[in-house]
Amino acid sequence: xxxxxxxxxxxxxxxxxxxxxxxxxxxxxxxxxxxxxxxxxxxxxxxxxxxxxxxxxxxxxxxxxxxxxxxxxxxxxxxxxxxxxxxxxxxxxxxxxxxxxxxxxxxxxxxxxxxxxxxxxxxxxxxxxxxxxxxxxxxxxxxxxxxxxxxxxxxxxxxxxxxxxxxxxxxxxxxxxxxxxxxxxxxxxxxxxxxxxxxxxxxxxxxxxxxxxxxxxxxxxxxxxxxxxxxxxxxxxxxxxxxxxxxxxxxxx
Numbered sequence: 001x002x003x004x005x006x007x008x009x010x011x012x013x014x015x016x017x018x019x020x021x022x023x024x025x026x027x028x029x030x031x032x033x034x035x036x037x038x039x040x041x042x043x044x045x046x047x048x049x050x051x052x053x054x055x056x057x058x059x060x061x062x063x064x065x066x067x068x069x070x071x072x073x074x075x076x077x078x079x080x081x082x083x084x085x086x087x088x089x090x091x092x093x094x095x096x097x098x099x100x101x102x103x104x105x106x107x108x109x110x111x112x113x114x115x116x117x118x119x120x121x122x123x124x125x126x127x128x129x130x131x132x133x134x135x136x137x138x139x140x141x142x143x144x145x146x147x148x149x150x151x152x153x154x155x156x157x158x159x160x161x162x163x164x165x166x167x168x169x170x171x172x173x174x175x176x177x178x179x180x181x182x183x184x185x186x187x188x189x190x191x192x193x194x195x196x197x198x199x200x201x202x203x204x205x206x207x208x209x210x211x212x213x214x215x216x217x218x219x220x221x222x223x224x225x226x227x228x229x230x231x232x233x234x235x236x237x238x239x240x241x242x243x244x245x246x247x248x249x250x251x252x253x
């Protein structure tokens with residue numbers, strides 16, 4: 001068995017939405033970090049990813065945490081709350097309670113927690129000021145819950161202003177593109193003390209970062225989101241985790 005067994009839980013941020021490969025598969029920062037981790041230590045690691053897009057923070061905890069811990073990982077990464085902040089009423093302390101619960105369960109199981117905050121899309125959203133305020137409050141609340149725990153691996157992205165600019169985002173303005181996912185993967189590996197390629201921090205700009213403007217943006221992205229809210233459905237309904245059990249990531253030759 002590998003000395004590193006890493007499982008990721010969360011929503012679209014952790015599933016990897018926005019970083020679509022040519023064959024249609026979703027990759028994302030967690031996959032990139034897992035591969036980089038194997039390369040950095042020069043040995044295989046076991047990796048699982050239970051994240052499902054569209055999930056609110058407590059459904060992430062209720063549906064993914066215990067199955068993730070049942071895999072007996074050495075490390076577990078957790079992020080959530082982005083979808084909660086899109087709702088009209090957001091209870092920041094209730095979201096922060098989920099982080100406290102995840103930390104407690106990791107402590108009980110002897111698992112190292114990798115804590116992430118999401119990247120900040122607020123500068124490019126129609127309701128950006130609301131998102132900015134809520135995200136700032138949530139970041140402060142979660143940091144307060146973690147206290148001075150030096151054993152928690154922190155890969156915090158919300159305050160990265162460059163990451164919040166359009167070249168790191170896909171056309172829906174809510175999900176990072178390949179460039180953004182590589183930057184987050186870089187921050188995770190840096191927090192773990194694992195060497196990674198320098199160029200991951202800021203890949204060259206890519207064509208998929210072109211912006212949808214005006215009516216096209218609202219038609220292709222805002223409209224479908226509003227319809228799902230009115231119908232009480234989620235983009236993740238019916239989806240299964242992409243790596244619900246261990247897969248092995250080998251280091252490159």
